[in-house]
Amino acid sequence: xxxxxxxxxxxxxxxxxxxxxxxxxxxxxxxxxxxxxxxxxxxxxxxxxxxxxxxxxxxxxxxxxxxxxxxxxxxxxxxxxxxxxxxxxxxxxxxxxxxxxxxxxxxxxxxxxxxxxxxxxxxxxxxxxxxxxxxxxxxxxxxxxxxxxxxxxxxxxxxxxxxxxxxxxxxxxxxxxxxxxxxxxxxxxxxxxxxxxxxxxxxxxxxxxxxxxxxxxxxxxxxxxxxxxxxxxxxxxxxxxxxxxxxxxxxxxxxxxxxxxxxxxxxxxxxxxxxxxxxxxxxxxxxxxxxxxxxxxxxxxxxxxxxxxxxxxxxxxxxxxxxxxxxxxxx
Amino acid sequence: xxxxxxxxxxxxxxxxxxxxxxxxxxxxxxxxxxxxxxxxxxxxxxxxxxxxxxxxxxxxxxxxxxxxxxxxxxxxxxxxxxxxxxxxxxxxxxxxxxxxxxxxxxxxxxxxxxxxxxxxxxxxxxxxxxxxxxxxxxxxxxxxxxxxxxxxxxxxxxxxxxxxxxxxxxxxxxxxxxxxxxxxxxxxxxxxxxxxxxxxxxxxxxxxxxxxxxxxxxxxxxxxxxxxxxxxxxxxxxxxxxxxxxxxxxxxxxxxxx
Numbered sequence: 001x002x003x004x005x006x007x008x009x010x011x012x013x014x015x016x017x018x019x020x021x022x023x024x025x026x027x028x029x030x031x032x033x034x035x036x037x038x039x040x041x042x043x044x045x046x047x048x049x050x051x052x053x054x055x056x057x058x059x060x061x062x063x064x065x066x067x068x069x070x071x072x073x074x075x076x077x078x079x080x081x082x083x084x085x086x087x088x089x090x091x092x093x094x095x096x097x098x099x100x101x102x103x104x105x106x107x108x109x110x111x112x113x114x115x116x117x118x119x120x121x122x123x124x125x126x127x128x129x130x131x132x133x134x135x136x137x138x139x140x141x142x143x144x145x146x147x148x149x150x151x152x153x154x155x156x157x158x159x160x161x162x163x164x165x166x167x168x169x170x171x172x173x174x175x176x177x178x179x180x181x182x183x184x185x186x187x188x189x190x191x192x193x194x195x196x197x198x199x200x201x202x203x204x205x206x207x208x209x210x211x212x213x214x215x216x217x218x219x220x221x222x223x224x225x226x227x228x229x230x231x232x233x234x235x236x237x238x239x240x241x242x243x244x245x246x247x248x249x250x251x252x253x254x255x256x257x258x259x260x261x262x263x264x265x266x267x268x269x270x271x272x273x274x275x276x277x278x279x280x281x282x283x284x285x286x287x288x289x290x291x292x293x294x295x296x297x298x299x300x301x302x303x304x305x306x307x308x309x310x311x312x313x314x315x316x317x318x319x320x321x322x323x324x325x326x327x328x329x330x331x
Numbered sequence: 332x333x334x335x336x337x338x339x340x341x342x343x344x345x346x347x348x349x350x351x352x353x354x355x356x357x358x359x360x361x362x363x364x365x366x367x368x369x370x371x372x373x374x375x376x377x378x379x380x381x382x383x384x385x386x387x388x389x390x391x392x393x394x395x396x397x398x399x400x401x402x403x404x405x406x407x408x409x410x411x412x413x414x415x416x417x418x419x420x421x422x423x424x425x426x427x428x429x430x431x432x433x434x435x436x437x438x439x440x441x442x443x444x445x446x447x448x449x450x451x452x453x454x455x456x457x458x459x460x461x462x463x464x465x466x467x468x469x470x471x472x473x474x475x476x477x478x479x480x481x482x483x484x485x486x487x488x489x490x491x492x493x494x495x496x497x498x499x500x501x502x503x504x505x506x507x508x509x510x511x512x513x514x515x516x517x518x519x520x521x522x523x524x525x526x527x528x529x530x531x532x533x534x535x536x537x538x539x540x541x542x543x544x545x546x547x548x549x550x551x552x553x554x555x556x557x558x559x560x561x562x563x564x565x566x567x568x569x570x571x572x573x574x575x576x577x578x579x580x581x582x583x584x585x586x587x588x589x
Contacts, residue, residue: 121389211426215489217387219440219496220416229439233430 051306058300061293069300073265075282077290077297086301088265092182092276093305096257097250099186099271100193105243107190108197115198116205117227128202135195143259146188147180151260154179154187158272173272180262183271185278188256193246200245204238205231237320244316251309254280279305333360333530334400334499336381341395342559343373343380345388350376352559354395356549358500363522363531365541365568368551369583373560374534377551378502381532382418383411399499416444419498423505425485427477427492433460434473436488440496455495462528463491464521483514490521494529501525503533507540519544538584542572550580 062069064082072085111131115124158179165171208231216229232239257278263285264275283298290298336358343351351373358364366374379385380393383404397404404414427436437456441447447455456473460466465487469480477488486506493501503522507515522544525531535541541548549565564577575581 209426211422211424212428214384214387214422215426215428218382218384218415218420218422219443219492220412221443222412225443229428233428236430
């Protein structure tokens with residue numbers, strides 16, 4: 001917002017002090033420009049080579065696929081003829097991630113708000129550490145915990161959901177069996193992405209300009225109204241970014257899902273039923289035993305996950321860009 | 332509507348630091364009172380005690396009395412939120428809600444206070460924007476974000492937002508210090524019009540501004556850095572600037588310190 005400062009506020013830059021060789025800064029500048037430009041180019045090269053590698057191997061596999069790669073409900077690249085498709089994996093990945101987001105984002109925003117605006121300082125700092133600590137737990141540990149603790153404990157919840165919300169179809173449990181389901185995976189993923197969503201949101205909430213909050217306070221806003229009028233609107237794009245980071249992790253999570261889920265190649269909206277699969281889980285489960293062609297097939301599924309993640313991030317950027325005029329970055 | 336402010340023996344702290352000490356004064360309704368004084372003398376702190384914004388700062392607390400037409404703002408059982416709904420405030424930097432449109436900015440305080448019919452809301456918003464001399468500049472873009480306006484327009488938008496809820500008192504904390512001279516003039520003209528409806532208290536670093544806009548002027552000073560700020564004197568603006576009764580006031584006004 002250039003117009004908030006009068007021309008008087010920015011006097012012309014003073015001339016360089018005499019006697020000081022002007023080139024001293026330039027060597028550093030050149031090195032720095034080279035470094036930063038190099039890093040930028042390196043990133044593009046890495047991304048491009050991953051995309052090329054994935055595409056090349058994927059094309060090798062898909063061209064020999066006798067089933068429809070997108071719709072086949074089977075994964076048998078070793079068969080004769082080879083038949084495999086990603087429908088189940090795409091479905092399972094999206095459903096488990098959506099469940100994770102629905103649970104994790106509101107909780108994370110709540111925790112972040114509590115830490116940044118409600119908790120007394122003595123409590124806020126330790127709480128922040130604990131949340132960050134959740135992120136330090138290796139995903140295989142989450143997987144084991146999920147399989148040994150979460151799965152048995154969720155059976156009661158599953159029965160309850162089935163009994164009272166079975167009419168929604170989604171929560172109808174038609175198969176007996178322990179809770180190694182997409183729903184359980186979703187809950188586990190929610191816990192796993194909680195720290196990243198929380199800490200990014202918290203950072204954004206702490207950056208809300210004091211003047212914005214005072215504007216609301218001075219109008220006679222209560223604490224919740226300050227949050228609603230100043231903090232949440234300012235933090236909106238930050239919450240979206242935080243969620244996308246979390247979603248990225250949920251989409252790609254491997255070990256925890258592989259440990260908890262009992263995989264099957266069926267698509268069912270009954271999320272409480274055991275079965276289903278995700279891209280990363282499927283790759284982890286099958287990569288070791290697959291032959292060269294089987295690996296190409298798995299890489300083809302990895303390419304789809306790659307594209308899915310790109311799409312999700314692109315969509316998030318679109319949402320943020322559309323709100324840019326109102327983002328508060330100009331205030 | 333416009334109310335009298337009666338301050339008695341007011342002392343404010345930041346934690347253990349005493350920021351202002353033992354301030355008493357009366358501010359008449361429908362008048363403009365200016366606070367002047369060197370940086371750090373506590374005039375902004377004192378202003379913020381008048382709508383209980385001081386205690387929002389961690390460690391901020393207040394002793395003494397602030398009566399608004401005989402009602403003590405610091406009395407037991409008085410909710411600071413209610414106080415701020417009757418004592419409006421305009422800040423040093425324009426701070427419209429960046430994510431809200433111009434219309435919603437002005438309506439924000441009304442929406443906090445209760446629900447209004449759409450037509451009634453539009454009426455009050457127009458009246459407030461007219462009251463802030465901003466209506467003609469923004470009437471065609473009420474749905475555009477307030478952060479897209481110029482600095483001076485944003486400040487008038489903030490004034491419109493503050494007066495939309497018909498406060499008893501309007502506090503202004505250096506409202507022109509981030510603005511260019513033309514926008515400053517627009518705000519000063521506006522203050523002259525607003526004092527017919529509101530009790531106005533303004534903190535300013537600009538002594539010409541105090542002389543131009545205010546009826547009465549209060550001079551604050553502090554004995555030394557780290558010592559609490561005190562009210563040195565308050566009098567008719569004309570008298571303060573021509574023949575103040577305290578030597579320190581004259582020294583400050585004639586530019587001998589501060």
